[in-house]
Amino acid sequence: DAGITQSPRHKVTETGTPVTLRCHQTENHRYMYWYRQDPGHGLRLIHYSYGVKDTDKGEVSDGYSVSRSKTEDFLLTLESATSSQTSVYFCAAAKGGDMEDTQYFGPGTRLTVL
Amino acid sequence: SQQGEEDPQALSIQEGENATMNCSYKTSINNLQWYRQNSGRGLVHLILIRSNEREKHSGRLRVTLDTSKKSSSLLITASRAADTASYFCAIQGGSEKLVFGKGTKLTVNP
Numbered sequence: 001d002a003g004i005t006q007s008p009r010h011k012v013t014e015t016g017t018p019v020t021l022r023c024h025q026t027e028n029h030r031y032m033y034w035y036r037q038d039p040g041h042g043l044r045l046i047h048y049s050y051g052v053k054d055t056d057k058g059e060v061s062d063g064y065s066v067s068r069s070k071t072e073d074f075l076l077t078l079e080s081a082t083s084s085q086t087s088v089y090f091c092a093a094a095k096g097g098d099m100e101d102t103q104y105f106g107p108g109t110r111l112t113v114l
Numbered sequence: 115s116q117q118g119e120e121d122p123q124a125l126s127i128q129e130g131e132n133a134t135m136n137c138s139y140k141t142s143i144n145n146l147q148w149y150r151q152n153s154g155r156g157l158v159h160l161i162l163i164r165s166n167e168r169e170k171h172s173g174r175l176r177v178t179l180d181t182s183k184k185s186s187s188l189l190i191t192a193s194r195a196a197d198t199a200s201y202f203c204a205i206q207g208g209s210e211k212l213v214f215g216k217g218t219k220l221t222v223n224p
Contacts, residue, residue, distance in 0.1 A: 004156075031210055033211075035214075040216065041216065042117075042202065042214050042215055042216035042217055043157070043202070043214040044214075045211060045212075045213075048210075048211065050210065058211070090156055090157070092156075092157075094210065096210060100144075100145055100162060100164065100206075101206075101210060102147060102159040102162060103157075103159065103204075103212060104159070105156030105157045105158070106156050107155060107156050108154075108155070108156055
C-alpha cells in the first residue's frame with residue numbers, strides 16, 4: 001500500500017454522531033485524496049488536498065470536511081453521520097506537480113452508519 | 115461527465131485465456147490510467163497511457179488508446195487465477211484529479 005495507512009479500518013457508528021477518519025502517508029506526497037466506493041458508483045472523489053492547509057471539494061463533498069495540518073496526515077470528518085454515508089472510504093496520495101501522476105491507495109476504511 | 119465507463123461490467127474466463135476490458139470517456143484527456151483492486155483492498159496502479167500514445171505494454175498487460183473514438187482497452191494475456199480482481203480506468207484531464215469508472219469485475223477460473 002505504498003506507505004499509506006488508514007485508521008480505523010472498520011467503524012460502526014450511529015446516525016448523528018461525528019466521525020473522523022485518518023489517512024497517514026510516509027512518502028512526503030504533496031497531493032492527498034479521499035474517495036468513497038459504493039456498489040454501482042465506483043470511486044467518487046470527496047475532497048482532496050494539494051498541500052498543507054490547501055484543500056478543495058470533489059464530486060461528493062456535501063456532509064464532509066477535511067483538514068491537512070501536516071504533509072503526512074489528511075483527516076476526513078463527517079460532522080453528523082447519516083446512513084447514506086455508509087461506504088468504504090479510500091485515501092490516496094500522489095507526488096504532485098506532474099500531470100502524469102499516479103495515485104497510491106490506502107487499504108480502506110469500512111464505515112457503517114446505523 | 116468525464117467519468118470513464120468500463121465494459122463489460124463483469125467477465126468470467128478460464129485460466130490461460132486472454133481478458134479484454136474496455137473504457138470509454140467523453141472529454142479530452144491528458145492521460146488514461148488503469149488500476150486493479152483485489153477484493154477488500156485498495157487500488158493498485160497498473161499502467162498509464164498518455165493522450166499522444168496509441169499502445170503500451172507492461173508484462174502481460176497491453177493497453178491501447180484511441181482518442182478519436184475516446185476509448186481504451188486493457189488486455190491481460192494468459193490470465194491466471196491471481197488476476198481475479200476489479201479493474202478500473204481513470205481519466206486525467208487538465209488537473210491533478212483522476213475520475214474513475216465503475217470498474218470491470220474479472221473472474222479467472224482455475
